Amino acid sequence: MIDENTDVPSLENVSELEYWVLKADVLKTALELDLFTVIHQGNNTLNAIVKTLELDSRGVSILLDALCPLGFLKKSSSSYGLTTVSETYFVRGKETFYGDWTLRTQIAWQTRSKSANAVRTGQAVGGDYSNPDKEDEWVMDYSPALLRWRIAADTALKRWHSLGINDLGCTAPKILDVACGSGVKTMAIGLENKNARITLMDSPKMLELASRLAEKMDVRKQIVLCPGDLADAKIEKEGFDIIHFGLILYYYREQRLIDILRKAYRGLKPGGMLVINEYFADENRCENETALLVAYQLLLFAPDSEVRSFNDYSNILKGVGFSSISLHGDTLLTARKGA
Numbered sequence: 001m002i003d004e005n006t007d008v009p010s011l012e013n014v015s016e017l018e019y020w021v022l023k024a025d026v027l028k029t030a031l032e033l034d035l036f037t038v039i040h041q042g043n044n045t046l047n048a049i050v051k052t053l054e055l056d057s058r059g060v061s062i063l064l065d066a067l068c069p070l071g072f073l074k075k076s077s078s079s080y081g082l083t084t085v086s087e088t089y090f091v092r093g094k095e096t097f098y099g100d101w102t103l104r105t106q107i108a109w110q111t112r113s114k115s116a117n118a119v120r121t122g123q124a125v126g127g128d129y130s131n132p133d134k135e136d137e138w139v140m141d142y143s144p145a146l147l148r149w150r151i152a153a154d155t156a157l158k159r160w161h162s163l164g165i166n167d168l169g170c171t172a173p174k175i176l177d178v179a180c181g182s183g184v185k186t187m188a189i190g191l192e193n194k195n196a197r198i199t200l201m202d203s204p205k206m207l208e209l210a211s212r213l214a215e216k217m218d219v220r221k222q223i224v225l226c227p228g229d230l231a232d233a234k235i236e237k238e239g240f241d242i243i244h245f246g247l248i249l250y251y252y253r254e255q256r257l258i259d260i261l262r263k264a265y266r267g268l269k270p271g272g273m274l275v276i277n278e279y280f281a282d283e284n285r286c287e288n289e290t291a292l293l294v295a296y297q298l299l300l301f302a303p304d305s306e307v308r309s310f311n312d313y314s315n316i317l318k319g320v321g322f323s324s325i326s327l328h329g330d331t332l333l334t335a336r337k338g339a
């Protein structure tokens with residue numbers, strides 16, 4: 001029995017989540033109405049916004065005000081303006097526009113209305129983000145990297161140093177980044193080592209973005225672009241010192257994963273290093289919140305996904321032939337091809 005005077009469980013966690021849903025709803029509605037784009041076009045008063053969008057003034061006024069304390073709008077007297085965040089990421093047509101990605105995959109109201117079905121059936125309800133036909137969405141996810149690459153590159157370089165990249169014994173490392181996204185995680189090595197050569201593999205449109213970023217980072221001459229579907233990827237035998245898989249292997253069931261890792265093993269030079277950067281579940285699958293929430297998110301958006309623990313990976317990697325398998329923090333795993 002719960003003692004009403006002393007043991008009453010708090011509802012704080014629940015209320016906090018409900019409050020975040022409310023905030024997300026405000027942003028979702030603004031994005032659905034393209035409010036930020038309309039304000040960017042010079043419609044700064046309630047009247048001008050209402051007239052342009054042909055909407056009810058009471059509803060719009062309440063929404064506009066609610067967006068201010070969330071940091072997406074600023075208000076002076078009766079005029080509304082964009083903040084740097086909404087100006088950069090929520091104006092349709094800008095190269096860093098992120099709004100549709102947020103709507104379709106993060107807030108994802110329509111998909112989330114079907115989440116219980118995903119749990120009932122074990123089937124994805126929000127599409128398949130391991131399918132090449134999602135390349136436009138992925139480009140939107142990674143386009144902010146065109147602005148934010150310095151921070152990402154600094155973080156990546158610190159990680160590479162912690163993995164001992166400079167102790168690998170090669171002054172001109174050849175690196176393969178499979179499903180590279182913006183490519184910043186491996187291109188960071190090129191910033192520091194002008195002899196490094198980095199092969200980027202992803203969809204054609206994503207590689208266009210990676211190539212633009214490589215120009216900005218001044219590493220374009222060190223980059224080789226290899227467009228195509230990961231499923232058909234041909235990896236040169238013993239062609240690479242490092243093969244990097246970032247946030248991609250958890251899209252695949254075990255047999256497909258083994259096939260991919262076999263190709264990677266073959267593609268590594270003797271002594272070469274495999275790097276897997278993703279979220280690893282704790283062995284009991286009850287503590288690592290990020291990994292377990294990512295597993296849930298992937299249940300909705302990737303039909304064959306599986307978030308694995310270190311031991312899960314270790315067994316698979318040993319079976320493929322890898323040795324010296326180690327975990328570094330929560331999100332990095334390395335393995336070596338024996339010399």
Ligand SMILES: C[S@@+](CC[C@H](N)C(=O)[O-])C[C@H]1O[C@@H](n2cnc3c(N)ncnc32)[C@H](O)[C@@H]1O
Nearest residue numbers: 130131132138179180181202203229230246247
């Ligand atoms: C979650 S992102 C990871 C990007 C990057 N590796 C990172 O760690 O940030 C997944 C990437 O995989 C790519 N991708 C998904 N399915 C693919 C496929 N079948 N073939 C090639 N690339 C694919 C997407 O275009 C996207 O860039």
